[in-house]
Amino acid sequence: MAEEEVKEKSGGGKGLIIALLVIMILLIIGIGVLVFLLMSGGDKSSDEANSETEMHASAEHGEGEHAEENSRAKTYSPKFKQFEPPAPGSPPVYFTMEKFVVNFNGDGMAKFLAVDLKFMSYYPQLVGEGGEMEHFRPILKNDIQRLLRNQHYNDLNTADGPDKLREEILATAKKILEQHNIYPDLLEDVYMTRFVMQ
Numbered sequence: 001m002a003e004e005e006v007k008e009k010s011g012g013g014k015g016l017i018i019a020l021l022v023i024m025i026l027l028i029i030g031i032g033v034l035v036f037l038l039m040s041g042g043d044k045s046s047d048e049a050n051s052e053t054e055m056h057a058s059a060e061h062g063e064g065e066h067a068e069e070n071s072r073a074k075t076y077s078p079k080f081k082q083f084e085p086p087a088p089g090s091p092p093v094y095f096t097m098e099k100f101v102v103n104f105n106g107d108g109m110a111k112f113l114a115v116d117l118k119f120m121s122y123y124p125q126l127v128g129e130g131g132e133m134e135h136f137r138p139i140l141k142n143d144i145q146r147l148l149r150n151q152h153y154n155d156l157n158t159a160d161g162p163d164k165l166r167e168e169i170l171a172t173a174k175k176i177l178e179q180h181n182i183y184p185d186l187l188e189d190v191y192m193t194r195f196v197m198q
Helices: 002-059 064-070 137-149 161-179
Strands: 093-096 100-103 112-121 189-197
Touching: 100 137, 112 137, 112 161, 137 161, 161 189
Parallel strands: none
Antiparallel strands: 093 112, 100 112, 112 189
């Protein structure tokens, strides 16, 4: 009889251990599900916070779709230097370069190319008086002069020759800005106020 009692006690102990293990596993699963729900809910709330921030940011420059049309503000990577966005409807600002007069390959028709340039942006911190481009004036002058010296009369003496040159000059300026951690698309365009081959 004593042996039967010992067997019953040991059998009951195993059942209790199994029941406790099942309860522990269910608790661990429950805690895992709870943590998952809290974390996914936290992502949702941070997404909502981001959308609220975006809505506030766009509201600074006007209301609704018209704000997009009137605002010249650009959104860009934080790896670039950040500037205050221009006010909606603000006029463009220009950065004037000194006159460029260079010898170029005139193919016997011309020897000199003279160009005056104005770079345009809506960000006065970039092109305005004392703006960032002022710091790059020597680099811009060097690279643009090299570009102008490598031009050919036959290429420039076409209907779209000056426009292609403008695109090359703008690309050169944007490359310089990007090398100095300034978002290149803040510089919108370049205009030639003088273009003479003689």
